[in-house]
Amino acid sequence: MLQKVFGKFTKWSVLRTLIFKDIEVLIIGSLGIVSVISFFVGGVVAIQTALNLSNPLIPRNLIGYATRQSVILEFAPTFMSIIMAGKVGSYITSSIGTMRVTEQIDALEVMGINTYNYLIFPKIIALLLYPFVITLSMFLGILGGYVASVTGGLCSSAIFIEGLQLDFNPFHIQYAFIKTTLFSFFLATVPAFHGYYLKGGALQVGKASTTSFVWTSVVIILANFIITQLILA
Amino acid sequence: MITVKNIFKVFDKTTILNNISASFKKGKTNLIIGQSGSGKTVLLKCLLGLHVPEKGEIFFGDESLIDMKEKQRRMLRQEMGIVFQGSALFDSMNVEENIMFPLKMFTNNNDEEILDRVNEVIKRVNLTNSNYKMPSELSGGMQKRVAIARAIVMNPKFLFCDEPNSGLDPKTSILIDNLIQEITKEYNITTVINTHDMNSVMEIGENIIFLQNGKKEWEGSNLDIFDTDNKPFIDFVYSSEILKKARKALKNSKADL
Numbered sequence: 001m002l003q004k005v006f007g008k009f010t011k012w013s014v015l016r017t018l019i020f021k022d023i024e025v026l027i028i029g030s031l032g033i034v035s036v037i038s039f040f041v042g043g044v045v046a047i048q049t050a051l052n053l054s055n056p057l058i059p060r061n062l063i064g065y066a067t068r069q070s071v072i073l074e075f076a077p078t079f080m081s082i083i084m085a086g087k088v089g090s091y092i093t094s095s096i097g098t099m100r101v102t103e104q105i106d107a108l109e110v111m112g113i114n115t116y117n118y119l120i121f122p123k124i125i126a127l128l129l130y131p132f133v134i135t136l137s138m139f140l141g142i143l144g145g146y147v148a149s150v151t152g153g154l155c156s157s158a159i160f161i162e163g164l165q166l167d168f169n170p171f172h173i174q175y176a177f178i179k180t181t182l183f184s185f186f187l188a189t190v191p192a193f194h195g196y197y198l199k200g201g202a203l204q205v206g207k208a209s210t211t212s213f214v215w216t217s218v219v220i221i222l223a224n225f226i227i228t229q230l231i232l233a
Numbered sequence: 234m235i236t237v238k239n240i241f242k243v244f245d246k247t248t249i250l251n252n253i254s255a256s257f258k259k260g261k262t263n264l265i266i267g268q269s270g271s272g273k274t275v276l277l278k279c280l281l282g283l284h285v286p287e288k289g290e291i292f293f294g295d296e297s298l299i300d301m302k303e304k305q306r307r308m309l310r311q312e313m314g315i316v317f318q319g320s321a322l323f324d325s326m327n328v329e330e331n332i333m334f335p336l337k338m339f340t341n342n343n344d345e346e347i348l349d350r351v352n353e354v355i356k357r358v359n360l361t362n363s364n365y366k367m368p369s370e371l372s373g374g375m376q377k378r379v380a381i382a383r384a385i386v387m388n389p390k391f392l393f394c395d396e397p398n399s400g401l402d403p404k405t406s407i408l409i410d411n412l413i414q415e416i417t418k419e420y421n422i423t424t425v426i427n428t429h430d431m432n433s434v435m436e437i438g439e440n441i442i443f444l445q446n447g448k449k450e451w452e453g454s455n456l457d458i459f460d461t462d463n464k465p466f467i468d469f470v471y472s473s474e475i476l477k478k479a480r481k482a483l484k485n486s487k488a489d490l
Contacts, residue, residue: 011338021325103321110281111335112310 001193004116005124015122022126026088030133033087034080038071038137041079042144045070050154060155064163067145069172076137077176078224081183084130085216089191092123093212096195097205105196119196123188130184131177138176179227183220190216234259235280235391235423240289242275242447249275250286251447260421262414262437266428267444268469276444277395277427281315282306293391311339314384316394316413320376322368322383328355329364332382339387354382358412374405378412385416392417392424403432410437431470434458443469459483 009015049066096119099105108115142164149160194212198204235257242250249272257263257280265273278284280291282298291298293309301309322331329351336347355361358378368376377397384392394413398406414437417424426433434441438455443466451466458470459480471480 014337098324102319102324103317104323106283107315107317107321107323109283110310110313110315111338112307113338 005120007117008114010118018122019125022122023129026126027129027133030087034133034137035140038140039144041075042067042071042141043148046145046148061159061163061166063149063155064160065166068142068164071141072138072172072176076134076141077180080134080137081220082217084187086213088187089212089216090209092191093195093209094205096192097198097208100198101201120192127184127188131180134180175231182223186216186219190219236292238290240286242279242284242286249447253449255442257423257425258440259423261439262417263425263440264428264434264438265442266434271444272447273427273444277393281393312390314389314392316380316384316397318396318399320380322376322379324368327365327367328379331379332386335387354386358382373400377409390422392422394426396428398430406432407436
Protein backbone atom coordinates (compact mmCIF):
# COMPACT_ATOMS: atom_id res chain seq x y z
CA MET A 1 0.00 0.00 0.00
CA LEU A 2 2.75 2.46 0.97
CA GLN A 3 4.53 1.94 -2.34
CA LYS A 4 1.36 2.95 -4.16
CA VAL A 5 0.79 5.94 -1.84
CA PHE A 6 4.10 7.35 -3.02
CA GLY A 7 3.53 6.11 -6.58
CA LYS A 8 1.94 8.15 -9.37
CA PHE A 9 1.25 11.59 -7.91
CA THR A 10 -2.04 13.44 -8.19
CA LYS A 11 -1.96 16.84 -9.89
CA TRP A 12 -0.36 19.30 -7.44
CA SER A 13 -3.17 21.90 -7.55
CA VAL A 14 -5.66 19.21 -6.49
CA LEU A 15 -3.32 17.65 -3.94
CA ARG A 16 -2.61 21.04 -2.33
CA THR A 17 -6.32 21.62 -1.77
CA LEU A 18 -6.67 18.16 -0.22
CA ILE A 19 -3.70 18.73 2.08
CA PHE A 20 -5.12 22.03 3.38
CA LYS A 21 -8.51 20.44 3.84
CA ASP A 22 -6.98 17.57 5.82
CA ILE A 23 -4.93 20.00 7.93
CA GLU A 24 -8.16 21.78 8.79
CA VAL A 25 -10.02 18.60 9.70
CA LEU A 26 -7.27 16.49 11.27
CA ILE A 27 -5.08 19.13 12.95
CA ILE A 28 -7.10 22.30 13.55
CA GLY A 29 -10.23 20.27 14.26
CA SER A 30 -8.40 18.41 17.02
CA LEU A 31 -7.06 21.43 18.89
CA GLY A 32 -10.16 21.88 21.05
CA ILE A 33 -10.32 18.36 22.45
CA VAL A 34 -6.52 18.20 22.84
CA SER A 35 -6.52 21.50 24.78
CA VAL A 36 -9.28 20.50 27.17
CA ILE A 37 -7.90 17.02 27.87
CA SER A 38 -4.30 18.21 28.24
CA PHE A 39 -5.16 21.05 30.65
CA PHE A 40 -7.25 18.91 32.97
CA VAL A 41 -5.06 15.81 32.90
CA GLY A 42 -2.04 18.02 33.66
CA GLY A 43 -4.01 19.35 36.65
CA VAL A 44 -4.87 15.83 37.82
CA VAL A 45 -1.23 14.70 37.57
CA ALA A 46 -0.19 17.64 39.77
CA ILE A 47 -2.93 17.00 42.34
CA GLN A 48 -2.22 13.28 42.58
CA THR A 49 1.51 13.88 42.93
CA ALA A 50 0.86 16.41 45.68
CA LEU A 51 -1.51 14.09 47.53
CA ASN A 52 1.09 11.33 47.54
CA LEU A 53 3.78 13.56 49.00
CA SER A 54 3.01 12.89 52.65
CA ASN A 55 6.66 12.71 53.71
CA PRO A 56 7.80 16.22 54.77
CA LEU A 57 11.37 15.36 53.72
CA ILE A 58 10.33 15.19 50.07
CA PRO A 59 10.43 18.71 48.59
CA ARG A 60 7.19 20.21 47.21
CA ASN A 61 8.93 21.21 44.00
CA LEU A 62 8.57 17.53 43.02
CA ILE A 63 5.00 18.42 41.97
CA GLY A 64 6.26 20.61 39.14
CA TYR A 65 9.01 18.13 38.30
CA ALA A 66 6.65 15.12 38.15
CA THR A 67 4.06 17.04 36.13
CA ARG A 68 6.70 18.10 33.61
CA GLN A 69 8.20 14.63 33.24
CA SER A 70 4.83 12.85 33.00
CA VAL A 71 3.42 15.29 30.48
CA ILE A 72 6.50 15.59 28.25
CA LEU A 73 7.60 11.96 28.27
CA GLU A 74 4.34 10.06 28.14
CA PHE A 75 1.08 11.89 28.47
CA ALA A 76 1.41 14.34 25.56
CA PRO A 77 3.11 12.14 22.96
CA THR A 78 1.73 8.69 23.74
CA PHE A 79 -1.63 8.98 25.47
CA MET A 80 -2.70 11.96 23.41
CA SER A 81 -1.86 9.88 20.33
CA ILE A 82 -4.17 7.12 21.55
CA ILE A 83 -6.92 9.68 22.05
CA MET A 84 -6.17 10.95 18.54
CA ALA A 85 -6.38 7.35 17.22
CA GLY A 86 -9.99 7.50 18.37
CA LYS A 87 -10.73 10.92 16.95
CA VAL A 88 -8.57 11.27 13.85
CA GLY A 89 -8.17 7.53 13.17
CA SER A 90 -11.86 6.72 13.16
CA TYR A 91 -12.52 9.78 10.97
CA ILE A 92 -9.96 8.57 8.41
CA THR A 93 -11.30 4.99 8.43
CA SER A 94 -14.94 5.99 8.18
CA SER A 95 -14.40 8.65 5.51
CA ILE A 96 -12.31 6.36 3.26
CA GLY A 97 -14.52 3.35 4.11
CA THR A 98 -17.67 5.24 3.17
CA MET A 99 -16.06 6.21 -0.11
CA ARG A 100 -15.31 2.53 -0.69
CA VAL A 101 -18.84 1.25 0.01
CA THR A 102 -20.49 4.02 -2.04
CA GLU A 103 -18.23 3.26 -5.05
CA GLN A 104 -16.55 6.69 -4.88
CA ILE A 105 -13.13 4.99 -4.86
CA ASP A 106 -14.16 2.92 -7.90
CA ALA A 107 -15.21 6.16 -9.62
CA LEU A 108 -11.77 7.68 -8.92
CA GLU A 109 -9.98 4.54 -10.11
CA VAL A 110 -11.94 4.38 -13.33
CA MET A 111 -10.96 8.00 -13.99
CA GLY A 112 -7.34 6.80 -13.88
CA ILE A 113 -6.47 8.37 -10.54
CA ASN A 114 -3.99 6.73 -8.14
CA THR A 115 -6.49 6.48 -5.30
CA TYR A 116 -3.83 5.56 -2.73
CA ASN A 117 -1.99 8.79 -3.40
CA TYR A 118 -5.17 10.86 -3.73
CA LEU A 119 -6.71 9.61 -0.48
CA ILE A 120 -3.82 8.75 1.83
CA PHE A 121 -0.88 10.97 0.92
CA PRO A 122 -2.58 14.27 1.94
CA LYS A 123 -3.39 12.76 5.33
CA ILE A 124 0.22 11.72 5.89
CA ILE A 125 1.39 15.23 5.00
CA ALA A 126 -1.31 16.92 7.11
CA LEU A 127 -0.34 14.83 10.11
CA LEU A 128 3.26 15.99 9.81
CA LEU A 129 1.91 19.00 11.71
CA TYR A 130 0.86 16.68 14.53
CA PRO A 131 4.00 17.48 16.62
CA PHE A 132 2.65 21.04 16.88
CA VAL A 133 -0.51 19.65 18.44
CA ILE A 134 1.62 17.74 20.91
CA THR A 135 3.64 20.91 21.67
CA LEU A 136 0.36 22.60 22.58
CA SER A 137 -0.61 19.55 24.63
CA MET A 138 2.69 19.71 26.56
CA PHE A 139 2.28 23.41 27.25
CA LEU A 140 -1.35 23.12 28.35
CA GLY A 141 -0.68 20.00 30.42
CA ILE A 142 2.01 21.78 32.40
CA LEU A 143 -0.15 24.92 32.64
CA GLY A 144 -3.00 22.77 33.97
CA GLY A 145 -0.65 21.34 36.60
CA TYR A 146 0.50 24.84 37.54
CA VAL A 147 -3.05 26.22 37.86
CA ALA A 148 -4.20 23.18 39.88
CA SER A 149 -1.19 23.40 42.23
CA VAL A 150 -1.28 27.14 42.81
CA THR A 151 -5.04 27.66 43.02
CA GLY A 152 -5.47 24.44 45.04
CA GLY A 153 -2.84 25.55 47.56
CA LEU A 154 -0.67 22.46 46.88
CA CYS A 155 2.46 24.56 46.41
CA SER A 156 3.41 28.12 45.59
CA SER A 157 3.97 29.41 42.08
CA ALA A 158 7.71 29.80 42.69
CA ILE A 159 8.10 26.25 44.01
CA PHE A 160 6.17 24.77 41.07
CA ILE A 161 8.35 26.69 38.58
CA GLU A 162 11.47 25.64 40.47
CA GLY A 163 10.32 22.02 40.06
CA LEU A 164 9.71 22.56 36.37
CA GLN A 165 13.32 23.71 35.92
CA LEU A 166 14.80 21.00 38.11
CA ASP A 167 17.16 18.54 36.41
CA PHE A 168 15.79 19.42 32.98
CA ASN A 169 17.16 17.29 30.14
CA PRO A 170 16.41 18.86 26.70
CA PHE A 171 16.91 15.46 25.05
CA HIS A 172 13.60 14.37 26.56
CA ILE A 173 11.88 16.90 24.30
CA GLN A 174 13.71 15.46 21.28
CA TYR A 175 12.70 11.95 22.33
CA ALA A 176 9.07 13.06 22.64
CA PHE A 177 9.09 14.63 19.18
CA ILE A 178 10.81 11.66 17.54
CA LYS A 179 8.09 9.35 18.74
CA THR A 180 5.34 11.87 18.02
CA THR A 181 6.46 12.07 14.38
CA LEU A 182 6.45 8.30 14.10
CA PHE A 183 3.01 8.10 15.74
CA SER A 184 1.67 10.67 13.29
CA PHE A 185 2.62 8.31 10.46
CA PHE A 186 0.77 5.45 12.18
CA LEU A 187 -2.24 7.72 12.81
CA ALA A 188 -2.52 8.35 9.06
CA THR A 189 -1.68 4.94 7.61
CA VAL A 190 -3.22 2.29 9.91
CA PRO A 191 -6.76 3.79 9.79
CA ALA A 192 -6.40 4.49 6.06
CA PHE A 193 -5.53 0.83 5.47
CA HIS A 194 -8.67 -0.31 7.34
CA GLY A 195 -10.85 2.11 5.40
CA TYR A 196 -9.35 1.45 1.98
CA TYR A 197 -9.58 -2.35 2.12
CA LEU A 198 -13.04 -2.38 3.68
CA LYS A 199 -15.60 -4.76 2.20
CA GLY A 200 -19.32 -4.64 2.81
CA GLY A 201 -21.72 -1.89 3.77
CA ALA A 202 -22.47 0.70 6.44
CA LEU A 203 -22.20 -1.80 9.31
CA GLN A 204 -18.67 -2.74 8.19
CA VAL A 205 -17.69 0.96 8.18
CA GLY A 206 -18.54 1.11 11.89
CA LYS A 207 -16.72 -2.14 12.60
CA ALA A 208 -13.67 -1.02 10.62
CA SER A 209 -13.52 2.24 12.62
CA THR A 210 -13.44 0.27 15.88
CA THR A 211 -10.86 -2.19 14.53
CA SER A 212 -8.69 0.61 13.24
CA PHE A 213 -8.78 2.34 16.65
CA VAL A 214 -7.71 -0.88 18.37
CA TRP A 215 -4.89 -1.57 15.91
CA THR A 216 -3.63 2.01 15.84
CA SER A 217 -3.50 2.01 19.65
CA VAL A 218 -1.67 -1.33 19.72
CA VAL A 219 0.85 -0.16 17.11
CA ILE A 220 1.43 3.10 19.03
CA ILE A 221 1.94 1.31 22.35
CA LEU A 222 4.35 -1.23 20.83
CA ALA A 223 6.26 1.46 18.92
CA ASN A 224 6.43 3.50 22.14
CA PHE A 225 8.00 0.57 23.95
CA ILE A 226 10.55 -0.09 21.19
CA ILE A 227 11.53 3.58 20.77
CA THR A 228 11.89 4.07 24.51
CA GLN A 229 14.13 0.99 24.69
CA LEU A 230 16.22 2.25 21.77
CA ILE A 231 16.53 5.90 22.81
CA LEU A 232 16.24 6.14 26.57
CA ALA A 233 17.22 2.73 27.96
CA MET B 234 -16.88 0.37 -30.71
CA ILE B 235 -16.01 -2.15 -28.01
CA THR B 236 -15.53 -5.82 -28.88
CA VAL B 237 -15.40 -8.63 -26.37
CA LYS B 238 -14.01 -11.97 -27.57
CA ASN B 239 -14.43 -15.24 -25.69
CA ILE B 240 -13.88 -13.90 -22.20
CA PHE B 241 -13.88 -16.05 -19.08
CA LYS B 242 -13.88 -14.75 -15.52
CA VAL B 243 -13.61 -17.01 -12.50
CA PHE B 244 -14.04 -16.08 -8.82
CA ASP B 245 -13.28 -18.71 -6.15
CA LYS B 246 -13.47 -21.58 -8.68
CA THR B 247 -16.92 -20.36 -9.85
CA THR B 248 -17.12 -19.34 -13.50
CA ILE B 249 -18.91 -15.98 -13.56
CA LEU B 250 -18.39 -15.20 -17.25
CA ASN B 251 -18.33 -18.19 -19.57
CA ASN B 252 -17.04 -17.58 -23.10
CA ILE B 253 -18.75 -14.24 -23.70
CA SER B 254 -18.36 -12.57 -27.09
CA ALA B 255 -20.19 -9.38 -27.99
CA SER B 256 -19.94 -6.06 -29.80
CA PHE B 257 -20.98 -2.74 -28.31
CA LYS B 258 -21.72 -0.37 -31.15
CA LYS B 259 -20.81 3.30 -31.51
CA GLY B 260 -23.70 5.80 -31.41
CA LYS B 261 -26.03 3.19 -29.94
CA THR B 262 -27.31 2.35 -26.49
CA ASN B 263 -25.95 -1.15 -25.81
CA LEU B 264 -27.69 -2.93 -22.96
CA ILE B 265 -26.39 -5.83 -20.90
CA ILE B 266 -29.39 -7.45 -19.26
CA GLY B 267 -29.99 -10.46 -17.09
CA GLN B 268 -31.11 -11.58 -13.67
CA SER B 269 -29.18 -10.66 -10.53
CA GLY B 270 -26.06 -12.84 -10.39
CA SER B 271 -26.00 -13.42 -14.15
CA GLY B 272 -22.59 -11.74 -14.51
CA LYS B 273 -23.66 -8.31 -15.86
CA THR B 274 -21.72 -6.26 -13.32
CA VAL B 275 -18.62 -8.46 -13.70
CA LEU B 276 -18.76 -8.01 -17.48
CA LEU B 277 -19.10 -4.24 -17.04
CA LYS B 278 -16.18 -4.18 -14.59
CA CYS B 279 -14.09 -6.19 -17.09
CA LEU B 280 -14.87 -3.54 -19.73
CA LEU B 281 -13.82 -0.83 -17.26
CA GLY B 282 -10.59 -2.67 -16.52
CA LEU B 283 -11.50 -3.13 -12.85
CA HIS B 284 -11.48 -6.93 -13.34
CA VAL B 285 -9.05 -8.79 -15.60
CA PRO B 286 -10.58 -11.80 -17.38
CA GLU B 287 -8.74 -15.15 -17.12
CA LYS B 288 -9.12 -15.71 -20.88
CA GLY B 289 -10.28 -13.73 -23.88
CA GLU B 290 -9.80 -10.27 -25.34
CA ILE B 291 -11.44 -6.86 -24.94
CA PHE B 292 -10.88 -4.33 -27.73
CA PHE B 293 -11.55 -0.61 -27.58
CA GLY B 294 -11.48 0.15 -31.28
CA ASP B 295 -8.38 -1.77 -32.40
CA GLU B 296 -6.55 -1.66 -29.09
CA SER B 297 -6.58 -4.56 -26.68
CA LEU B 298 -7.43 -3.46 -23.12
CA ILE B 299 -5.67 -6.48 -21.64
CA ASP B 300 -2.38 -5.86 -23.47
CA MET B 301 -2.35 -2.15 -22.69
CA LYS B 302 0.37 -0.73 -20.48
CA GLU B 303 -0.67 1.13 -17.33
CA LYS B 304 -0.09 4.54 -18.93
CA GLN B 305 -2.18 3.66 -22.02
CA ARG B 306 -4.90 2.32 -19.76
CA ARG B 307 -4.94 5.57 -17.77
CA MET B 308 -5.26 7.53 -21.01
CA LEU B 309 -8.11 5.28 -22.13
CA ARG B 310 -9.87 5.76 -18.81
CA GLN B 311 -9.91 9.48 -19.42
CA GLU B 312 -12.00 8.74 -22.49
CA MET B 313 -14.54 6.84 -20.40
CA GLY B 314 -17.48 8.26 -18.51
CA ILE B 315 -19.10 6.15 -15.85
CA VAL B 316 -22.42 6.40 -14.07
CA PHE B 317 -22.40 4.10 -11.06
CA GLN B 318 -25.43 2.36 -9.60
CA GLY B 319 -25.42 4.56 -6.48
CA SER B 320 -24.24 7.60 -8.49
CA ALA B 321 -20.92 7.61 -6.53
CA LEU B 322 -20.92 11.39 -6.16
CA PHE B 323 -18.21 12.76 -3.90
CA ASP B 324 -19.98 13.57 -0.62
CA SER B 325 -17.60 16.36 0.32
CA MET B 326 -18.16 18.29 -2.94
CA ASN B 327 -21.18 20.19 -4.20
CA VAL B 328 -22.76 19.59 -7.62
CA GLU B 329 -20.47 22.02 -9.42
CA GLU B 330 -17.30 20.66 -7.77
CA ASN B 331 -18.34 17.06 -8.53
CA ILE B 332 -18.78 17.85 -12.21
CA MET B 333 -15.62 19.95 -12.53
CA PHE B 334 -13.50 17.32 -10.77
CA PRO B 335 -12.34 15.44 -13.94
CA LEU B 336 -11.60 18.76 -15.67
CA LYS B 337 -9.47 19.95 -12.76
CA MET B 338 -7.66 16.61 -12.62
CA PHE B 339 -6.92 16.08 -16.29
CA THR B 340 -6.98 19.39 -18.13
CA ASN B 341 -4.97 22.58 -17.91
CA ASN B 342 -7.99 24.77 -18.59
CA ASN B 343 -8.33 27.92 -16.52
CA ASP B 344 -11.12 28.36 -13.97
CA GLU B 345 -13.30 30.33 -16.36
CA GLU B 346 -13.11 27.69 -19.10
CA ILE B 347 -13.81 24.94 -16.58
CA LEU B 348 -16.84 26.77 -15.20
CA ASP B 349 -18.20 27.41 -18.70
CA ARG B 350 -17.96 23.72 -19.57
CA VAL B 351 -19.54 22.72 -16.22
CA ASN B 352 -22.48 25.08 -16.76
CA GLU B 353 -22.86 23.74 -20.30
CA VAL B 354 -23.25 20.13 -19.12
CA ILE B 355 -25.40 21.17 -16.15
CA LYS B 356 -27.75 22.79 -18.65
CA ARG B 357 -27.58 19.71 -20.88
CA VAL B 358 -28.80 17.42 -18.10
CA ASN B 359 -31.46 19.96 -16.99
CA LEU B 360 -29.99 20.66 -13.58
CA THR B 361 -29.83 24.45 -13.53
CA ASN B 362 -29.86 26.29 -10.16
CA SER B 363 -28.37 23.30 -8.34
CA ASN B 364 -24.68 24.22 -8.64
CA TYR B 365 -24.07 24.69 -4.93
CA LYS B 366 -26.24 21.89 -3.59
CA MET B 367 -24.54 18.98 -1.83
CA PRO B 368 -25.28 15.41 -3.03
CA SER B 369 -27.22 14.71 0.19
CA GLU B 370 -29.64 17.53 -0.72
CA LEU B 371 -30.52 16.01 -4.10
CA SER B 372 -33.21 13.50 -5.04
CA GLY B 373 -32.22 10.16 -6.61
CA GLY B 374 -33.05 11.41 -10.10
CA MET B 375 -31.03 14.60 -9.62
CA GLN B 376 -28.07 12.60 -8.32
CA LYS B 377 -28.18 10.49 -11.51
CA ARG B 378 -28.21 13.68 -13.59
CA VAL B 379 -25.14 14.96 -11.75
CA ALA B 380 -23.45 11.58 -12.29
CA ILE B 381 -24.28 11.75 -16.02
CA ALA B 382 -23.01 15.35 -16.19
CA ARG B 383 -19.74 14.30 -14.50
CA ALA B 384 -19.46 11.35 -16.90
CA ILE B 385 -19.82 13.47 -20.05
CA VAL B 386 -17.94 16.60 -18.96
CA MET B 387 -14.68 15.35 -20.52
CA ASN B 388 -16.37 14.52 -23.86
CA PRO B 389 -15.84 10.77 -23.46
CA LYS B 390 -15.81 8.26 -26.30
CA PHE B 391 -17.34 5.58 -24.11
CA LEU B 392 -20.13 5.90 -21.55
CA PHE B 393 -20.80 3.11 -19.04
CA CYS B 394 -23.88 3.08 -16.85
CA ASP B 395 -24.37 0.50 -14.09
CA GLU B 396 -28.10 0.21 -13.40
CA PRO B 397 -28.69 3.94 -14.00
CA ASN B 398 -32.33 3.81 -12.93
CA SER B 399 -32.12 1.61 -9.86
CA GLY B 400 -34.07 3.17 -7.01
CA LEU B 401 -35.91 5.59 -9.29
CA ASP B 402 -39.63 5.75 -9.96
CA PRO B 403 -40.76 4.58 -13.44
CA LYS B 404 -41.29 8.11 -14.78
CA THR B 405 -37.89 9.38 -13.65
CA SER B 406 -36.31 6.14 -14.93
CA ILE B 407 -37.63 6.81 -18.42
CA LEU B 408 -36.40 10.44 -18.26
CA ILE B 409 -32.91 9.24 -17.31
CA ASP B 410 -32.97 6.53 -20.02
CA ASN B 411 -34.00 9.06 -22.64
CA LEU B 412 -31.33 11.49 -21.46
CA ILE B 413 -28.67 8.78 -21.84
CA GLN B 414 -29.93 7.88 -25.31
CA GLU B 415 -30.01 11.53 -26.41
CA ILE B 416 -26.46 12.06 -25.16
CA THR B 417 -25.32 8.88 -26.94
CA LYS B 418 -26.63 10.20 -30.27
CA GLU B 419 -25.50 13.77 -29.67
CA TYR B 420 -21.91 12.88 -28.76
CA ASN B 421 -21.84 9.79 -31.04
CA ILE B 422 -20.36 7.65 -28.27
CA THR B 423 -20.44 3.96 -27.40
CA THR B 424 -22.80 3.59 -24.46
CA VAL B 425 -22.99 0.39 -22.42
CA ILE B 426 -25.81 0.14 -19.91
CA ASN B 427 -26.13 -2.59 -17.34
CA THR B 428 -29.76 -3.04 -16.35
CA HIS B 429 -32.55 -5.43 -15.50
CA ASP B 430 -35.24 -2.82 -15.94
CA MET B 431 -37.63 -3.93 -18.70
CA ASN B 432 -38.80 -0.35 -19.31
CA SER B 433 -35.21 0.54 -20.24
CA VAL B 434 -34.97 -2.53 -22.46
CA MET B 435 -38.10 -1.60 -24.38
CA GLU B 436 -37.36 2.14 -24.44
CA ILE B 437 -33.67 2.36 -25.38
CA GLY B 438 -32.48 -1.21 -26.13
CA GLU B 439 -30.89 -0.70 -29.53
CA ASN B 440 -28.41 -3.51 -29.00
CA ILE B 441 -29.23 -5.95 -26.20
CA ILE B 442 -27.03 -8.69 -24.78
CA PHE B 443 -28.85 -11.10 -22.49
CA LEU B 444 -26.75 -13.02 -19.95
CA GLN B 445 -27.80 -16.01 -17.92
CA ASN B 446 -25.54 -17.90 -15.50
CA GLY B 447 -22.52 -16.18 -17.05
CA LYS B 448 -23.38 -17.16 -20.64
CA LYS B 449 -24.67 -15.01 -23.45
CA GLU B 450 -28.08 -16.47 -24.26
CA TRP B 451 -29.46 -13.90 -26.67
CA GLU B 452 -28.49 -10.79 -28.64
CA GLY B 453 -30.73 -8.44 -30.57
CA SER B 454 -32.63 -5.15 -30.36
CA ASN B 455 -35.85 -4.12 -28.62
CA LEU B 456 -37.62 -4.63 -31.96
CA ASP B 457 -36.62 -8.32 -32.01
CA ILE B 458 -37.98 -9.10 -28.56
CA PHE B 459 -41.51 -10.00 -29.66
CA ASP B 460 -40.28 -12.40 -32.33
CA THR B 461 -37.66 -14.38 -30.47
CA ASP B 462 -38.13 -18.01 -29.48
CA ASN B 463 -35.14 -18.15 -27.13
CA LYS B 464 -36.65 -19.79 -24.04
CA PRO B 465 -34.38 -18.39 -21.29
CA PHE B 466 -34.84 -14.90 -22.73
CA ILE B 467 -38.62 -15.30 -22.99
CA ASP B 468 -38.70 -16.53 -19.38
CA PHE B 469 -36.75 -13.46 -18.30
CA VAL B 470 -38.71 -10.90 -20.30
CA TYR B 471 -42.13 -12.38 -19.78
CA SER B 472 -41.66 -13.25 -16.15
CA SER B 473 -45.27 -12.53 -15.18
CA GLU B 474 -48.33 -14.44 -16.38
CA ILE B 475 -49.92 -11.20 -17.63
CA LEU B 476 -46.98 -10.53 -19.94
CA LYS B 477 -46.98 -14.13 -21.15
CA LYS B 478 -50.67 -13.82 -22.05
CA ALA B 479 -50.04 -10.48 -23.76
CA ARG B 480 -47.25 -12.06 -25.84
CA LYS B 481 -49.50 -14.96 -26.82
CA ALA B 482 -52.29 -12.56 -27.80
CA LEU B 483 -49.86 -10.47 -29.85
CA LYS B 484 -48.57 -13.56 -31.67
CA ASN B 485 -52.12 -14.72 -32.40
CA SER B 486 -53.14 -11.31 -33.75
CA LYS B 487 -50.02 -11.30 -35.99
CA ALA B 488 -50.94 -14.77 -37.25
CA ASP B 489 -54.52 -13.64 -38.00
CA LEU B 490 -53.21 -10.74 -40.02
